[in-house]
Amino acid sequence: MRRKITLKHIARELGVSISTVSKALKNSEEISRDTKDRIQAFAKLYNYKPNNIAISLKNKRTKNIGVIIPNIVHHFFTTVIRGVEKYANERGYNVIVCLSDESFDKEVINMEMLANGSIDGFIMSLSTETQAKNDYNHIKEVTNQGIPLVMFDRVTDEVECDKVIIDDRDSAYKAVKKLIDSGRRNIALINTENLSVSNARTEGYYQALQDGGIPINKDLVLTLPFESIDEAAIQHFFDTVSMDAVLCVNEIFAIYGMRVVQKKGLKIPKDVSFIGFTDGPLSKYANPSLSAVAQHGESMGAIAAQMLIDKVENEEEDEVYRTEILDSTLIERESTIN
């Protein structure tokens, strides 16, 4: 087993000083051609690579970025990570992924863990629990220390930092408008508690109904606790309420809803049409395939990474923060197109 070789080893072996070796390997003008050749050849032979940790300590730059997300089994977050990773890698950064598991405490622990020098900046999306508690001290703590932060998707006004979001309100508005335009009048909504994005989508839903001159009927709105997929509640909802269209704030609700509706003998989209949020594989491969609002997670991740790295590498800390609003796309599939 060949252990990693250091500058010290090379210096000792070649009878020169550590500084000479360091300079020679950076092709410094200070060192003679001869010496450089010797040192470089030796280094190549023994496959010398500088130790990242030592460089990090010296530069106070780790070239790592921390990504904290609530959950990784969600396709959306997965695509964001992918976008972050791809972009970060191109710029020589590694990605440390931490999962808060929708828990406030884990979010705090993860942030503290990484904030002590392990990373140059954070990209994060809030856990539901954090949004419910409305407690952002751990995040302010981090930004106060001057660690750059970019929040995406689930964000809050309480923290000043760069943000990347889609306009959830407007996306829902457009989806509902589309349903109205195609002649639907009894449009239901299945949403979730305590989630900034769900709330925004709900607002868009109401606004679209209002603008469309459709009276608001609270019975058409089913609010479920966060993704518990309470099958009985969904079943009961469709048993007791009648509608000709449904907007769901996530894929799972929509897929499950379609199933219940189909079991009742109704046809999709003839009798009821469905639109879901977050276009993932489920939507694409569902039967019928589900029309969905695509959030373009990968671009979101790439943009977040770009904003973060630009800030990290930008010496002068301008206290100006941007919020980038990305376009969503309504992808129409069998669940709305006859």
Added chain:
Amino acid sequence: MRRKITLKHIARELGVSISTVSKALKNSEEISRDTKDRIQAFAKLYNYKPNNIAISLKNKRTKNIGVIIPNIVHHFFTTVIRGVEKYANERGYNVIVCLSDESFDKEVINMEMLANGSIDGFIMSLSTETQAKNDYNHIKEVTNQGIPLVMFDRVTDEVECDKVIIDDRDSAYKAVKKLIDSGRRNIALINTENLSVSNARTEGYYQALQDGGIPINKDLVLTLPFESIDEAAIQHFFDTVSMDAVLCVNEIFAIYGMRVVQKKGLKIPKDVSFIGFTDGPLSKYANPSLSAVAQHGESMGAIAAQMLIDKVENEEEDEVYRTEILDSTLIERESTIN
């Protein structure tokens, strides 16, 4: 903005030496109660936290583990990461995720990037390209340097290290046997090129047919390039070959196959039953829901993490490697149960 405080700051501020501060904060017996109290109070007040990078350099331990996977949008890999992350976090480790994107070159680059001190050990699953090339020098390089490595799922005999896999051959065998036992005789297989796991599953398929006394018919096997989801090829396959059951080496093939079969007016599972590999949300929410071989990615990840961390923290390097074989579970759903 309060910058991070260091031992040096505390020492200067309190008129003691750095070593005294360091010891006081570790509650060393060497330091008087008085001094300790002063220092600890001061440290608490200014929220002192030791710098991870400095500690890493000193200890030659980063408390980071690198995970290299081919793809993150695959549900299976996602669950593995989750398992790794959960377990690693419990033991105080962070997880650096790198995506090889099924590319040999990216796999090499990622490994080299992390191998220079950024991590204490690797957990990885091979990219298709690496398996096709059969070139594992970058991996051997890493293990030669004494960096612990655990491979999972897509592994190779060429590299000596700890491994965690499921018995793909046996899992496929059992799935096919189940189909035979339920009276199916024309059992098709949709598999993939150049993938260790796919090959093993194919072996199990043949073996089960042989043991079941069913003649092998190569026409019943469709081999697709890696997950291109060649829709035309799948369509053509079902148009020209007739079968009463299909085993697919991944979810997508199965879901897409079911759709084609349904469009032809055949009933699932009455006319054709389906079993897929890798139980993910698609299987669960498909219509009909898809019976699948569950690989228990989360346990796989947790076990891999445990093996890795045990090895990392174990000083004496016993050159003995284990291969842990996990049980898979056939989850029966509507696509096989009448």
Added chain:
DNA sequence: GAATTTTACGAAAACGGTTTCGTGTTGATA
């Protein structure tokens, strides 16, 4: 009161690099 042991702390090395500055040697210049 001298010798010895504790007590309480500081100096310094080490981890593996980078970088500034100092210096002995060489060759050119006046």
Added chain:
DNA sequence: TATCAACACGAAACCGTTTTCGTAAAATTC
């Protein structure tokens, strides 16, 4: 031949810790 710049390299500081070892001063022992 004295002066000086250029060249080629080394010493040392620094990043932020931990840890070993040395040592004054205080406390204890005889």
